[in-house]
Amino acid sequence: MGYLTETKHHSLVAIGLVGMTTAIGTLGYLWLGRDQGATLLDALYMTVITITTVGYEEVIHLDSEGRLFTMFIAVTGIGSLFYSFGIVMDNLLASRLLDPLGVRKMQRKIDTLSDHVIVAGLGRVGMQAVIELQESGRECVVIDPRPEAMALAQHRECLIIQGDASNDEVLESAGIARAMGLIVTTGDDANNVYIVLSARSLNPKLYIVSRAVNDSTIAKLHRAGANRAISPYAIGGRRLAHLILSPTVVDFFDTVFKRGQESLNLEGIQISEGSAAAGQTIAALRLRERTGASVLVIMRGAAVIPNPDPDLALQAGDKLVTLGTMTQLERMAELVSKRSAI
Numbered sequence: 001m002g003y004l005t006e007t008k009h010h011s012l013v014a015i016g017l018v019g020m021t022t023a024i025g026t027l028g029y030l031w032l033g034r035d036q037g038a039t040l041l042d043a044l045y046m047t048v049i050t051i052t053t054v055g056y057e058e059v060i061h062l063d064s065e066g067r068l069f070t071m072f073i074a075v076t077g078i079g080s081l082f083y084s085f086g087i088v089m090d091n092l093l094a095s096r097l098l099d100p101l102g103v104r105k106m107q108r109k110i111d112t113l114s115d116h117v118i119v120a121g122l123g124r125v126g127m128q129a130v131i132e133l134q135e136s137g138r139e140c141v142v143i144d145p146r147p148e149a150m151a152l153a154q155h156r157e158c159l160i161i162q163g164d165a166s167n168d169e170v171l172e173s174a175g176i177a178r179a180m181g182l183i184v185t186t187g188d189d190a191n192n193v194y195i196v197l198s199a200r201s202l203n204p205k206l207y208i209v210s211r212a213v214n215d216s217t218i219a220k221l222h223r224a225g226a227n228r229a230i231s232p233y234a235i236g237g238r239r240l241a242h243l244i245l246s247p248t249v250v251d252f253f254d255t256v257f258k259r260g261q262e263s264l265n266l267e268g269i270q271i272s273e274g275s276a277a278a279g280q281t282i283a284a285l286r287l288r289e290r291t292g293a294s295v296l297v298i299m300r301g302a303a304v305i306p307n308p309d310p311d312l313a314l315q316a317g318d319k320l321v322t323l324g325t326m327t328q329l330e331r332m333a334e335l336v337s338k339r340s341a342i
Contacts, residue, residue, distance in 0.1 A: 014087045017080035022047055025073040032069065033060035046070075051077030103162075107173065110159055113139050114178040119185065120165035120195050122149040125211055125232055126185035130158055141174045166194040168202060176202045184210040184226070189217040193224045200225030266296075267329040269336055271318045277336040278318075283310035291331040293324030 025047030030038060033046075042059045049056050050073050062070060116139040119126050126142070133140040134156070142153050143165040153160035163170035165184070176182070182199050184192045192210050199206055210226040212218045213233075221229035242250050271278055277285060288294055298305040298312070299319040305312070314320075314336075322332055 011087055014080070014084035018077075018084055021051065021073065021077045021080050025050065025077065028069050028073070029060055029066075032062065032066045036060060047073060047077075050074050051081060053078065106159055107161075110141055110161070110173070110175055113141065113159075113175050115180045116140060116175065116178070117181045117183060118143060118165075118171070118174045118176065118179050118199075119183045120144075121184065121186035121211075122146075122152055122160070123185060123187060126183070127152065127156070129183050129185060130156060134158065141179075143170060143174055166191060166198050168198055171199055171202055176206070179203065179206060181207040181209070184208065186211070187213060189213045189220075193217070193220055196221055196224040196226045264323060265326055265329055267322050267324075267333070268299075269320045269322055269329075269333050271314050271316055271320070271336055273316045274339050275316065275336060276338050277314050278316040279313060281311050281313050282308060285314075285335070287332060287335065291324070291335060292328040293322045293332040295320050296323050297321040 022044075026040070026043045029043035029046040030040060032038075033042060038060050046058065046060050048054075050070055053074070060066070117133055119129050119133070119140055119142045122130070122142050122144040126144070130140055130142060140158060142149070142158055142160040143163060144153075144160065145162060145164050147162070150160060150162060161170060161174050163173070165171060165174075165186075176199060182195075184195050184199075186192055186195070189212060192212070196208055196210055199208060208226045209228045209230070210221045212221055212229045212231045215231055215234065218229040218231070239250065282295060295308060296306070297320075298308045298314075299321065300315065300317070320332075320336070322329055324332065
């Protein structure tokens with residue numbers, strides 16, 4: 001902090017010297033050319049070509065006094081310019097030495113984020129989560145204590161904080177209070193529980209998804225505050241079996257879960273309290289005609305309503321599982337979120 005203050009002081013001194021020399025030179029040449037009808041622009045021009053040693057034609061003819069004054073301005077001006085140049089180079093060099101990995105610059109960008117997703121752990125599972133988030137256009141911040149994670153994050157051009165995600169200060173640096181979600185992907189169940197506990201205490205509204213190495217940890221993660229806890233091994237095993245039993249279905253879901261594509265996407269859209277869509281039927285809303293997206297399933301509490309009847313009235317809290325392109329799904333979300341008459 002002391003170095004930054006000293007650098008700022010030197011920068012102000014350099015600017016002051018250049019400005020003062022320019023002002024003195026301009027006023028001096030204006031006085032020297034008073035009998036020649038010299039203007040303020042003429043005086044400034046003489047000062048600039050003297051300080052910069054450009055050597056263009058003089059617009060104010062100088063006598064002996066003028067030449068002595070010019071020598072004074074030249075020496076003073078060149079000295080102040082070299083001093084200023086040295087300060088600039090020193091600042092550039094110091095910024096690279098003090099922050100070689102661009103951590104401060106990265107932190108400033110993180111501080112501007114909101115509604116982003118934090119990924120705790122940049123292993124194989126975490127990297128896949130980051131790739132999916134980036135392809136969907138969602139801003140994300142990675143937290144990982146390993147030095148090699150910095151190189152991985154820079155390769156993927158994603159923001160990263162090197163630290164322990166169970167530490168409150170690290171989570172706050174990642175913008176936990178402004179984030180919309182947290183994905184916990186470390187390979188240590190105990191650490192995952194601590195991270196979930198810390199994150200939930202800092203942001204009660206945060207949506208948290210956590211990896212569980214052992215199935216027995218899933219219940220603990222839920223009690224700690226995770227909205228979802230999954231085992232990648234269980235998901236991988238089921239996927240392998242489904243590729244044998246129903247390969248076409250797996251291929252379809254691979255397509256619709258690939259966000260950012262303009263082909264097909266699945267999206268969950270919730271009917272919020274106060275939405276004008278609540279109380280109206282699907283037929284009355286004409287969702288398919290107005291958006292192009294289809295409502296495949298309605299999740300109402302613990303009940304799942306597949307292929308909902310057009311005459312079914314929607315309720316606040318209903319979650320619509322919809323199918324369509326990203327543009328169609330965005331229109332659908334905007335339509336059902338309106339609070340005025342639809």
